[in-house]
Amino acid sequence: MLIEAVSMDDSERLVAEVAQAFERGTPLAIRGGNSKALLGRPVEGMPIDTRSHRGVVGYDPTELVITARAGTPLAELNAALDAAGQMLPCEPPAFGAATVGGMVAAGLAGPRRPWSGSVRDFVLGCRVITGHAKHLRFGGEVMKNVAGYDVSRLLAGSFGCLGLITEVSLKVLPKPRASGSLTLDLDAGEALRELSAWRRAALPVSGACHVDGRLHVRLEGGAGSVASARDRIGGDELDPRFWDALREHRLGFFDDPRALWRLSLPNASPLVPLPGDTLLDWAGAQRWLKSDAPAATIRQIAHAAGGHATCFTPHAHAEPFAPLPAALLRFHRQLKQQLDPRGLFNPGRLYAGL
Template identity: 60%
Template sequence: MSTVLFDPAHGSDRSADLLARVQQAIAERTPLFIRGGASKTFYGRPVDAQPLDLAGHTGIVSYDPTELVITARAGTPLRELQAALERGGQMLACEVPCFGDNATVGGILAAGLSGPRRPWAGSVRDFVLGTRMISGLGTHLRFGGEVMKNVAGYDLSRLLAGSLGCLGVITEASFKVLPKYRCRVSLRQAMPLQMALDKLGEWGQQPIPLTAASHDGSTLYLRLEGNEGSVRAAAERLGGDALDDSYWDDLREQRLAFFDDPRPLWRLSVPALTAPLAIEGEQLVDWGGAQRWLKSSADADSIRQLAAAANGHATCFTPGVVDSPFQPLAAPILRFHQTLKRNLDPQGIFNPGRQYADV
């Protein structure tokens, strides 16, 4: 495999300008709305603040396929990072959704969303190794590193995954990457959901190279990835009809016909083998059962109570339906969030209220 290295000066380094903007905002107590490619502004509560645009802070700082690590500035388009990985024969295995062409490296980390491969490969949080961040104290900090080893101390880099910019301005991130699979086969089998969940539970105890599984109410969709011998053998054993691999891209990017339903879209995170959920609306199962997409006109309390009864939680993906799209936090966890916010952003200037009104 050839080495692909980047000059740290590649792209546009606006970190000094960003730091100056943050320091000014702290001095003036001016709230900031941190924005990359604006591909995920629908996710979270609306923020009434001055925009801090990271889209111009771009460039892949370093990438050496032999080290399985890539480092890029936060405003770098995700498509640029993925193109570099493609040339190196590698991938960001958590399969992050883009929701358009403008997704950025900082945005995928701040949103913390992962695609169909997540239960088998890991989440965004599992792949971030290190970050640089401007804190609410007006300092430019570095956390973690660029090597795949345990780092002593508080792992703030992983804490930033899914924080929606409420803890600081991510300016740079390093990710662990993996070689692309040599072989991929996608299959579909007609069967009811409970039978599909039973089979997935059985297959999960066996050495089957499964990397995606979803169900639309009548059909189970499977993806097998790995070396050619094991994938072909598993496909022959499981059976089913051939499925175009583009299905998984359309599922990840919410382009399937299911997502065209005008009713609000909810994501329910529950234990994988949870029985089919009884609620009004249409459901699309992902993550082998652990993620249930729901199109429903049911009220938010009913949906959240259903998720909680299944030892899970619910998130609304349709803006304006509820005041906060995220499941309300228990009092002790809310206090932890508030304490963490006060320590990293004492003036409360970063994306105030983006996750919860009280954070």
Template identity: 60%
Template sequence: MSATQETAQRPGDRAATTSEEALLEQVRSALDSKTPLRIQGGNSKAFLGRAVAGQLLETREHTGIVSYDPTELVVTVRTGTPVTELLAILEEQGQTLPCEPPVFNGQATVGGMLASGLAGPRRPWVGSLRDFVLGTRVITGQGRLLRFGGEVMKNVAGYDLSRLMAGSFGLLGVITEVSMKVLPKPVTSAHLDLDIPAEKALQKLAEWGQQPLPITGACYADGLLKLRLEGGEGSVQAAMDYIGGEPLEAGFWEKLNERQLDFFADERPLWRLSLPTNTPLVELPGDALLDWGGCQRWLKTEAPAEELQKLALSLGGHATCQTPGITDSPFQPLTPLLAYYHRQLKAQLDPQGIFNPGRTYPGL
């Protein structure tokens, strides 16, 4: 029996089908009464975006693996499924989601993972979560259950609405299923500490980025450059010999991804600055931790939102507040043209504006 056949016959499929029908019925009822809906899975991303007023639509009952064929490196899963459960099933086959979505104490669901688009330390080297999405089932603002995309990488002709769902924060519809490409776990890994200044660390990362080194994690914290190497045993050992450094605890990367380092315990508001590759070291108004080889800079600061977003924009990037209640504009303000496209897309997929209204920006 194939993996696809096996998972299709697991107990709970009938209940899962019923749960999808229940979600569809709730959406249709909300459309009839023009009632806004607040979509929620594990509620582990409540710190992101603006508060939403609306009737609660929970997806946590809509769980389970629909199909999984390890030989094809494709899994289809219902969006109420905990991310930890999905990762455990992939682990059994020596596979994983390379972009390392955070699980936030096991509360994160697959739907929230997709809707937020969050990725971990490996993201600059393997791609974003969006890059692994093949297809989705979505309840639209017309009260229809539609399938977008497919289960093969080549099925991306035309406008790719499935990948558009990544980072949409529930504004475009209720995602009920997602098909994703998975990959084998690395054969071996090594973790290094290098005692060098931050400016030199960024210079070294730019230099190493031009070489075939198996770097899949680069963070500057506590005055040290922390590196993760992953791949074949020979390539990892050769990179270790070339780079040098001291051993680093492997658990550092999980703590970074789950925001469990001491840096994140600081009571000041947390901001995330997403910047272009090879952005030089700049003075920031607070304490910073450099991730993604310097492209992602976490900042603990009391500085005003406008100042931080203006600074990020001047560097070619954007700033996002990760602490709720600090500002009514937690996401970088959109340019007029981008705002127009956002409104047009929202109007097409959610014409009554019932899905997570205002989660990202007022009026959306």
């Protein structure tokens, strides 16, 4: 598919709108592709749209770094990388119309996450408009040690509550030389045991999902290692588009009208009974749950297993994100006060008062 590349620097307009909001004390609701509008608490504020501030502003494939403005469609960024045989290893979901800024602000990663890293791990630097209407640059375009807070990575997963991202530099990697996808008829317990054995054997697994009574596995790496792993695992061939459908929530599992919960658990967590239908991703570390059970019940199960639960569906009786411990909540508030003292950006999107 041909992706039209458009470049436009609209940062002056964005800074001016934030400055006006600062003077008036008007809250702002940041809008990119609006692909994750349902995730998080509703925001009341004047819309500020980043989509006109777009375009890849720097990309040298030999340096494995790409820099793009926040309103750049994620599809456009991926097309530029694909043309050079490279990729964002964390394979963030687009959910239709995601922008680069929204991708970083949400911090969501795809099936490769446990083996490659999170969105935050690939953010090298950014430009951001703070709550003082200052357009600042943090980080850079090389991997290096950072003294103090690495603000550019703090923005990953902040859902726009700390500032308005205008530009991001991301580390990228070459696409694997060989890949293959397999599916096996196993129950969830058998699947987790097999995955544990394959982990100890250092097989080149880069995706592992269990749904509808079957384990789906993706292998990536050198041609020899992928071929050897295929011989060991066996099973049937799997259409590689399965991983795109999983990442973008296009599998039939996600069509269930019940609330969608995401449970994030430690690696190799044992199976625990969940009140609904479950899809295991990230080799079991991420568990999607379709359930009508009370939020307190689901969160108690996740907490007891050493993890937390996020509600991906607007829910009248559930906060989207798991409550923070008092010490961590205090840290969040202090950070918000430093970067956005008047509470302009996406107020309350994550938690009340943030």
